[in-house]
Amino acid sequence: MMNYFPDEVIEHIFDYVASHRDRNVLSLVCKSWYRIERWTRQRVFIGNCYSITPERLIRRFPGLKSLTLKGKPHFADFSLVPYDWGGFVYPWIEALAKSRVGLEELRLKRMVVSDESLELLSRSFTHFKSLVLVSCEGFTTDGLAAIAANCRFLRELDLQENEVEDHKGQWLSCFPDSCTSLVSLNFACLKGEVSLGALERLVARSPNLKSLKLNRSVPLDALQRIMMRAPQLADLGIGSFDHDPESEAYIKLKNTILKCRSLTSLSGFLEVPPHCSLAAIYPICPNLTSLNLSYAAGIQGSELIKLVRHCVKLQRLWIMDCIGDEGLGVVAMTCKYLQELRVFPSAPYGNPAAVTEKGLVAISMGCPKLHSLLYFCHQMTNAALITVAKNCPNFIRFRLCILDALKPDADTMQPLDEGFGAIVQSCRQLRRLSLSGRLTDQVFLYIGMYAEQLEMLSIAFAGESDKGMLYVLNGCKKLRKLEIRDCPFGNMALLTDVGKYETMRSLWMSSCEVTVGACKSLAKKMPMLNVEIFNENEQEDCSLEDGQRVEKMYLYRTLAGKRKDAPEYVWTL
Amino acid sequence: MRRQKGPSLHMTWSCFLKINAPHSHSASGPSNGWVSVSHSCPPTRGTFSFKAAVTATDTTTKVKMESRSVIYANHLNLKATELRLGLPGTTEEPKKEKTVHAIRNNKRQVRQTSEESISISKASHVHTPPAKAKIVGWPPIRSYRKNSLQESEGDGIYVKVSMDGAPYLRKIDLKLYMGYPQLLKALETMFKLTIGEYSEREGYKGSEYAPTYEDKDGDWMLVGDVPWDMFKTSCKRLRIMKASEARGLGCGV
Numbered sequence: 001m002m003n004y005f006p007d008e009v010i011e012h013i014f015d016y017v018a019s020h021r022d023r024n025v026l027s028l029v030c031k032s033w034y035r036i037e038r039w040t041r042q043r044v045f046i047g048n049c050y051s052i053t054p055e056r057l058i059r060r061f062p063g064l065k066s067l068t069l070k071g072k073p074h075f076a077d078f079s080l081v082p083y084d085w086g087g088f089v090y091p092w093i094e095a096l097a098k099s100r101v102g103l104e105e106l107r108l109k110r111m112v113v114s115d116e117s118l119e120l121l122s123r124s125f126t127h128f129k130s131l132v133l134v135s136c137e138g139f140t141t142d143g144l145a146a147i148a149a150n151c152r153f154l155r156e157l158d159l160q161e162n163e164v165e166d167h168k169g170q171w172l173s174c175f176p177d178s179c180t181s182l183v184s185l186n187f188a189c190l191k192g193e194v195s196l197g198a199l200e201r202l203v204a205r206s207p208n209l210k211s212l213k214l215n216r217s218v219p220l221d222a223l224q225r226i227m228m229r230a231p232q233l234a235d236l237g238i239g240s241f242d243h244d245p246e247s248e249a250y251i252k253l254k255n256t257i258l259k260c261r262s263l264t265s266l267s268g269f270l271e272v273p274p275h276c277s278l279a280a281i282y283p284i285c286p287n288l289t290s291l292n293l294s295y296a297a298g299i300q301g302s303e304l305i306k307l308v309r310h311c312v313k314l315q316r317l318w319i320m321d322c323i324g325d326e327g328l329g330v331v332a333m334t335c336k337y338l339q340e341l342r343v344f345p346s347a348p349y350g351n352p353a354a355v356t357e358k359g360l361v362a363i364s365m366g367c368p369k370l371h372s373l374l375y376f377c378h379q380m381t382n383a384a385l386i387t388v389a390k391n392c393p394n395f396i397r398f399r400l401c402i403l404d405a406l407k408p409d410a411d412t413m414q415p416l417d418e419g420f421g422a423i424v425q426s427c428r429q430l431r432r433l434s435l436s437g438r439l440t441d442q443v444f445l446y447i448g449m450y451a452e453q454l455e456m457l458s459i460a461f462a463g464e465s466d467k468g469m470l471y472v473l474n475g476c477k478k479l480r481k482l483e484i485r486d487c488p489f490g491n492m493a494l495l496t497d498v499g500k501y502e503t504m505r506s507l508w509m510s511s512c513e514v515t516v517g518a519c520k521s522l523a524k525k526m527p528m529l530n531v532e533i534f535n536e537n538e539q540e541d542c543s544l545e546d547g548q549r550v551e552k553m554y555l556y557r558t559l560a561g562k563r564k565d566a567p568e569y570v571w572t573l
Numbered sequence: 574m575r576r577q578k579g580p581s582l583h584m585t586w587s588c589f590l591k592i593n594a595p596h597s598h599s600a601s602g603p604s605n606g607w608v609s610v611s612h613s614c615p616p617t618r619g620t621f622s623f624k625a626a627v628t629a630t631d632t633t634t635k636v637k638m639e640s641r642s643v644i645y646a647n648h649l650n651l652k653a654t655e656l657r658l659g660l661p662g663t664t665e666e667p668k669k670e671k672t673v674h675a676i677r678n679n680k681r682q683v684r685q686t687s688e689e690s691i692s693i694s695k696a697s698h699v700h701t702p703p704a705k706a707k708i709v710g711w712p713p714i715r716s717y718r719k720n721s722l723q724e725s726e727g728d729g730i731y732v733k734v735s736m737d738g739a740p741y742l743r744k745i746d747l748k749l750y751m752g753y754p755q756l757l758k759a760l761e762t763m764f765k766l767t768i769g770e771y772s773e774r775e776g777y778k779g780s781e782y783a784p785t786y787e788d789k790d791g792d793w794m795l796v797g798d799v800p801w802d803m804f805k806t807s808c809k810r811l812r813i814m815k816a817s818e819a820r821g822l823g824c825g826v
Contacts, residue, residue: 078710135715161717189717275802295721301751322749345712346749347722376712403712434713460711485710 007032011040020045039063046070047480047505049087049111050530053560054095065104066130067096071111073508073554074458075483077135080510080552082534084567090117091565097124105130105156112136118143122150129181130156137163141192145171152176155208156184166192173198182206186213188237188268188295193217204229213237216270221249227256235290236260237268241276254280267292267318272299278307285310289337292318294344305330318342321354321376328359332366340372345403357384357410364391372397379410380437385419389426398423399434405461408438415439421446424454434458444468448475456481469493473500483508491518498525506556517546519553523573530562531555531573544571730805732786736764736813747808752801760784764813771797783814 014037017023027037043066046052058064071087089111096103103125113136121128128151141164147157148171172187172194182202187194194217203209203226210233214223218239227233243250263284269276276299288311293299301322308314308327314335321343323331331338341363343355357380363370364387371394380402400420408415416437424430424447431453435443439462447454448471455478463469469489472482474497482504490513501507501522516533523531534552535544562572714722730747743763750756757768769780776795777783784796786808796804796811 075710077715078713079716080710135717161715163717295718297722298748300748322751324751344718345714347746376714401712405708405711458713460713 007036010036014040018043042066043105044068048556048558049089049092050560050563051505051556051558054092056559058095058099058101062099062101064096064101066107067092067103067105068107068109069111070109073483073506074110074481075485075508075510076110080485081554082567082569084112085534085570086563086565086567087111088117088565089113090120093117093121093124097121101125102127104128105132107132107134108136109134110136112138113143114138115140115143115146119146119150122146127153129153130158132156132158132160133162134160135162140165140167141169141171141190142167144187145169145174148172148174148179149176152179153181154179155181157182158184158186158211159189160186162189164190166190168192170195170198172202175202177205180205181208183208184211184235185209186211186237188213188215188239188270190215190217196222200225200229206230207232209233211235211265213267214239216240220253224249224253224256227253227260231259232262233260234262235265235267236263237292238266238270239268240271241269242271242273244273245277250280257281258283260284261287264288265290265292267295269293269296269299272296274298275300276303278303281307282310286312289313290316292316294318294320294342296320297346301327309334311335314338316340318344320344320346322346323355325355325359325362328355329362329366332362335367337369338363338367339369341367341370342374343376344374345376354378357381360384361387361391364388368392369394371395374399374401376401376403378403379407380416380419381409381411382414382416382419382422383409383411385416386422389419389422393426393428395423395427395430397432398427398430399432399458400436401434402437405436406438415442417442417446421450424450429453432456435462436460440464441468441471444471448472451476453478455479457483459484459487461486463487463489466490466493466496470496473497479503480505482506484510484512486511488513490514494518495522498522501526501529501555502557504557506554508552508554509550510552512550512553514550514553515546516544516548516550519550519555520546520573522555528557528559529555530558532566533571533573535569535571730808732808732810734760734763734811734813736766736782737815737818739764745811747805753797753804756796757784760811760813766813768813773798777816781816783816784811785814786811 010033014023014026017026020043023037023041027034038060040063041061042063044057044061044064045068046057047070049069049071057067069089069092071089072081072085075081076085087110089108093106097120104127106121106128107130111133113133118139121131123146131147131151131154139162144157144159144164147154154175175182175198179202183206185202192215194215196218199214199218200222203212209230212226212230212233212235214226214237216239218226220240220243223238223240227236243253257280261284264287266281266284266288267290278299285307291311291314293304297320299320299322301324304319304323305327308317308323308331311317312334314331315337317331317335317338317340319327319342323343328343331341343359346354355375355377357377360373360375360377360380361384368391370392373395374397377400380400409419417440420433420435420439420443424433428450430451433447433451433454433456435458441464444463444467447457451457454476457472457476457479459482466489468487469484470493472479473493479500485508489509494509494514495518519531519533523529532554533544533550534554535550566572731744732747733742733744735742745756745759745763747756750759753771757771760766761768766782767780768782768784769777771777776797785793786796786804787810788794788807789809793812799807
């Protein structure tokens with residue numbers, strides 16, 4: 001029936017289909033839908049930048065406006081991927097620039113972004129509107145200056161947790177006076193100073209500015225002036241909150257805050273005075289739906305608790321573990337709409353007065369809408385996890401990190417298999433899971449049996465034999481990303497079902513039991529996979545004997561073949 | 574004599590550890606005989622043996638321990654009472670690979686000795702034994718976040734903590750604690766001792782130890798007398814005193 005509709009009608013219908021998955025499905029229905037879909041597709045998401053070449057992407061989607069690219073494997077966040085492994089964005093920008101694609105939005109995660117790429121980007125696309133960089137590296141403030149200077153219609157510049165070299169070039173001053181289109185500006189991760197005058201003027205001429213996140217170099221008095229100019233702000237990241245409580249600047253700020261009735265999201269506090277009181281913020285807390293104090297290292301637990309008591313509408317909370325179990329109890333009592341919670345360790349190996357299973361249980365009892373969790377803690381018990389599973393069956397993301405990687409149930413000394421088993425059995429919509437603590441193969445049996453929607457699984461220091469990994473590969477039909485470190489999984493697990501890896505985006509295995517020979521054999525059987533081995537520890541030029549254990553292996557499905565930009569220590573088999 | 578199994582394994586390890594050194598061993602779960610001993614600075618990677626005196630009343634051993642400041646277990650010549658992970662009669666596995674994380678060895682050893690009631694868990698959660706620092710990428714925190722934490726660690730109130738009889742001092746960040754109870758709990762965990770409860774009249778009655786601190790004026794004070802906030806700003810260093818010495822400070826022991 002649909003064949004009798006003219007293309008324009010079908011196009012119009014497709015306009016309502018936004019999600020990537022749905023559009024992918026549409027394109028598979030028939031040739032004409034494939035054709036229409038590719039011409040009308042504006043947003044593309046590439047989860048692994050090496051899975052396809054930019055040229056091929058552009059050929060298929062000439063109408064591309066928004067591109068999201070991810071580069072390095074997730075474990076690169078934890079320094080497990082060697083420097084200069086790859087993930088360079090330049091070839092993509094170059095290819096897009098050469099084509100006639102009218103790129104407007106570029107979102108990158110874990111990629112290497114050079115100043116050159118930023119300059120090329122800024123000069124090549126007249127209608128470029130939005131740049132979002134998450135966990136990227138390789139650029140300096142010079143690259144940002146190019147973006148500021150050349151992107152005349154820039155709406156969004158969002159820099160999240162990037163390593164940026166400061167060249168003291170006053171990049172912020174490079175926004176021309178004619179630039180009035182900014183909606184979102186986030187430079188919280190920058191270490192250097194910005195011209196405060198330029199910043200204030202920029203804010204003053206950006207009536208659409210909704211989100212502003214400052215870095216720690218912006219002092220309190222500047223913050224106050226900025227907030228005066230932008231009472232419409234919905235999302236604010238405070239840079240420095242350092243002040244003398246008696247000072248006029250602080251009193252002014254307190255009054256200004258009262259006027260910011262549109263603020264629903266607050267973050268930052270990158271620098272605070274000792275014994276910092278957050279009382280100035282209390283008036284706006286009842287409006288907050290999102291609060292991120294995970295970088296506010298100087299704020300005491302008692303102060304966090306006082307603040308949270310006011311945040312009755314909170315849906316998302318990122319906080320440090322100095323809030324303690326008691327503080328989480330207060331969160332549970334106050335934040336009834338909480339959907340996402342992240343509790344970060346306040347010291348690299350944890351704070352002795354920090355959170356345990358008790359805090360998590362309290363949260364589960366008080367916050368039934370919770371669906372996303374990242375929880376760093378000192379200890380966990382099966383009983384607690386079973387309770388949490390019962391109270392919160394709606395988890396989509398459940399990431400638990402017990403700081404002592406091999407710690408068993410703190411009460412019974414048993415492995416935590418039963419606890420995690422309860423989670424997967426109860427949370428049928430679970431898409432992402434990270435395990436920690438003492439775990440045997442049993443937990444993987446449970447995961448394979450119950451985690452039907454699981455797409456991403458992170459495993460460390462767990463399991464006893466190949467069976468563990470096999471349970472997961474056999475059971476989790478929707479698995480896309482599997483990352484494993486320091487587990488006794490070996491060749492048998494790797495090679496039993498090689499076809500599985502073509503249904504997945506990628507597999508990472510480091511410090512496991514797989515050998516070079518097995519990886520070679522896998523690569524041979526599966527030409528659509530790139531199987532990369534890193535051997536950066538080898539001093540000598542080794543010949544890769546088959547029996548040798550592989551330190552790090554990363555394999556991914558690809559249409560692009562072997563990549564040409566791999567450094568010397570990466571062997572693509 | 575070698576005792577490995579069951580609840581008869583005494584807590585001598587922790588007993589003399591209590592008296593001697595502040596160290597990075599954590600012993601937990603005493604009641605079911607399950608001993609969790611974590612290795613502190615192992616002198617070499619790949620070795621995971623502990624040599625510990627297992628007999629309860631071996632005072633000579635204790636003296637030996639004290640005089641050698643037990644931290645590096647390998648330096649003790651106690652082969653006869655060697656407590657290690659491995660089936661009786663075996664030596665350590667030869668390792669082919671060059672770089673092996675200490676924790677990997679741990680996993681191997683644990684699998685072999687699953688029948689034994691001894692289980693070795695990774696280093697304690699309170700402090701940072703060097704072995705833990707060697708585990709790359711753990712805990713899984715983004716490097717950006719880790720670096721930021723380290724930068725702002727400058728904001729902490731770090732004070733030295735000494736304990737009578739201990740060969741070296743520790744440092745803690747007072748900012749991490751909300752009040753005296755947390756601080757005392759942390760000290761108890763760090764040094765493997767009990768301090769007990771504070772009372773204004775009697776100090777830390779019933780405990781072998783008394784926590785004291787040097788204040789801004791250079792005087793040695795009993796921890797707990799002044800409000801927490803005042804304590805944090807006036808405390809220059811901490812010293813865990815033997816109760817017998819702390820009598821003048823109001824300790825009731």
